[in-house]
Amino acid sequence: MTLTDHSQLYRPAWPPTTPEIEAELMGLLRDQTWGLYEGSCAERLRENLREQFKHDHVYPCSSGTLSVELALRGMGIGPGDEVVLAGYDFPGNFRAIEAVGATPVLIDVEQKGWALDAERLEDAFSDITRAVIASHLHGSLADMDLVVEMTHRHGGLVLEDACQVPGAVIQGRPAGAWGDVSVLSFGGSKLLSAGRGGAVMTSNPEILQRLKVYGERGNLAFPLSELQAAVLIPQxxxxxxxxxxxxxxxxxxxxxxxxxxxxxxxxxxxxxxxxxxxxxxxxxxxxxxxxxxxxxxxxxxxxxxxxxxxxxxxxxxxxxxxxxxxxxxxxxxxxxxxxxxxxxxxxxxxxxxxxxxxxxxxxxxxx
Ligand SMILES: Cc1ncc(COP(=O)(O)O)c(C=O)c1O
Structure with a gap:
């Protein structure tokens, strides 16, 4: 490749196939466990996520978009409730609030950056406001200390959207470890990628229980496969x-x-x-x-x-x-x-x- 070949230089293939990823996949193919609904890769993935993001429970699912909706359902958000988010955010987050029947409440973003301005939370809460979605976007990180403090002071729950930022650290604690519920995306372009996929993470057993009730219908309704889990582990x-x-x-x-x-x-x-x-x-x-x-x-x-x-x-x-x-x-x-x-x-x-x-x-x- 030369320095004039822009398509490869500035747009290298993503996600890259590494020998470690190949080895995981080949292992699954060899021992014929790739078809399992609940295999060892799924458990290893959950373990890695628990460790990296400091939550007790991890619920892998089919996308980041859906993980936001599952998180809201886990929090018990529904018709008649309000959820605060930034006026500038991933479009699916607004739709997820509507999908559970709740009403989005918009606040401004920080003067420098794309994350919600936690100071504005003071004016955002009404009697029916139940939760705040804090997304870390485009290299800026929400001031989670303040988001959590203000939201809890008003009796709400924090949904931390870490879909764009696995690996980031906020005040010494991993991004994705701050929310009452935090979510990830494993979409094809994402930093941790399985082509598709997502995860909901929480240490609150009631939240986990509620989202399981929604997501499990005799079988998992929004699963992440053993093959997807396998390619994520080496990453x-x-x-x-x-x-x-x-x-x-x-x-x-x-x-x-x-x-x-x-x-x-x-x-x-x-x-x-x-x-x-x-x-x-x-x-x-x-x-x-x-x-x-x-x-x-x-x-x-x-x-x-x-x-x-x-x-x-x-x-x-x-x-x-x-x-x-x-x-x-x-x-x-x-x-x-x-x-x-x-x-x-x-x-x-x-x-x-x-x-x-x-x-x-x-x-x-x-x-
Ligand atoms: C902040 C944020 N939240 C959620 C999502 C949704 O993730 P997915 O593409 O896996 O549905 C994205 C995707 O770009 C995102 O940037």
């Missing part, structure tokens, strides 16, 4: 090293792209946190340049795309909005995201990418 030992490399590469990009700060905000993580990068997010100061920028990047095989659309424009019949959602609105209009596989490339590739980005930004913003 836990790779997670910490890959996490470190991705973090270093983002630091390099931030340093080498300092002069782009007049066009885009780059979010600097809190000192006590170690973010994970499923996507590295930037927020453009002039959102009208986003479309041409993304189109230009895609022509050059630079994996930069737009962020989520946010929920600010959703009708007030569907949700309650708290305050003006100023920062969520800015993020919805201006977010661009660099997809993670390139962040495992070596420092030379990252320098080339930075140079390429600098040229594209200048061309688009100074046109």
């Amino acid at each position: 836990f030992t790779m997670l910490a090293r890959r996490h470190e490399v991705r973090r270093n590469r983002v630091q390099q990009l931030v340093q080498e792209l300092q002069d782009l700060e007049r066009y885009a905000e780059m979010m600097i993580p809190r000192e006590q946190d170690s973010p994970a990068y499923y996507k590295w997010g930037l927020c453009l100061k002039d959102a009208t340049r986003r479309e041409p920028l993304v189109q230009h990047c895609q022509r050059m095989d630079v994996p930069l795309d737009t962020g989520f659309r946010g929920f600010m424009k959703r009708s007030s019949r569907r949700c309650r909005k708290v305050g003006d959602l100023t920062h969520a609105t800015k993020r919805a209009a201006g977010t661009v995201l660099l997809h993670h596989p390139v962040l495992l490339q070596d420092a030379k590739v990252i320098s080339k990418l930075a140079e390429e980005l600098r040229v594209i930004f200048k061309r688009v913003f100074e046109a």
